[in-house]
Amino acid sequence: METSETTAISDLWEMLQQGPRRTLAQAAVDEFGKRGFHATTTRHIAERIGMSPAALYIHYPSKADLLFTIAKIGHEAVLNESLAAVEGISDHHERVLSFVRTFTAWHAVNHLLARVIQYELHSLQPDHLKEIAAIRRRTADFAAEEFRHLVSDTSKLRMRTVACLSLSIDVARWYVPGKSPAPEELGAEYAQLVIAMLRS
Amino acid sequence: METSETTAISDLWEMLQQGPRRTLAQAAVDEFGKRGFHATTTRHIAERIGMSPAALYIHYPSKADLLFTIAKIGHEAVLNESLAAVEGISDHHERVLSFVRTFTAWHAVNHLLARVIQYELHSLQPDHLKEIAAIRRRTADFAAEEFRHLVSDTSKLRMRTVACLSLSIDVARWYVPGKSPAPEELGAEYAQLVIAMLRS
């Protein structure tokens, strides 16, 4: 075959056509994810890709805007992958399994990006945060809608949704590539745990 | 009665006798918790308690040392409260319930301090981190030992321990005092979820 099957999997950065804008964003994710937004300087990011600090400002108006771009791409990616994960599945139980597997594995594979989008919200400018919050709400609402079919007591749906998402999101905090379980393994195991939580 | 019963509950800051050293630490927790360590300046902390930035350096050798002091107090507090929660209880099931209730409620009540000790580890100096990591290991080992009695498949103990602790730790990320459930209510609910996860 001409193109491998893996390239067919949605590329996180597809909305940024390849070029210096994408290279900068990817470098920034690594730095922001490891040190945090405020501890990372424009010199750190530039140094990592062998450019001068001034290069950043050709492609982004500010460091804050670079963070916003990353946050937007990350949040849209995790939402789209979640929606795609349940597409074509009719059984409620299977839909939840597939969603949690994907959502969890995403936070393991992209744990540096996940750290940025989950733990750097307070570093966003107010207008940027507002736009990001809207995407987050869509993701949370989607999860609650999927979980609803497995929770008998409706009054507990909200708290359980938060709890189930917590499980996967917190993966970004502790995940260490070589040391932690493989993303798919983790996703499969966590999917079982979420089912247990929802049905209890 | 002369002294109220509530004052008998272990004070987080008891190892810092009351005075400017404690006042500074408490102010720093609020600022670090809301904005993050690197986004917080010594001027922010000083302003909050109506002092000059120089006052900090009479009581702490550096901003980094102030973070370390906070991290140490926080980690020791959560460990001690966890140990105290199971004291005198013999039934394994009841011990786990009490531990998770306490551990979860602590992260809700002290969510700003919890954010600092859980999400600012990378802001600690290497030597400081080493000392903090030792306390964290004791807490994790304690939890695993308690959970062991409820997990039938021993090979899954490690991953499930991480998952169960994740649930409570992540509370610090999203908890909003007036809006979120009361700490005890949350603790009781999460304790049930942890039991469901461990037994599944």
Added chain:
DNA sequence: AACAGCTAACTAAGCGCTTGCTTACCTTGC
């Protein structure tokens, strides 16, 4: 009662350095 002597606690001012970002200029491929 008066007062020197000491200490703990604090401030005003500012130093040296780093930060995000700008400017003026250079290079390369069409």
Added chain:
DNA sequence: GCAAGGTAAGCAAGCGCTTAGTTAGCTGTT
């Protein structure tokens, strides 16, 4: 010859932290 994409140098502002000096309260002696 002209965009597109880059750099070297550096600016204004803000950073952690220091210095020199002030203030309030306690203590022992007369």
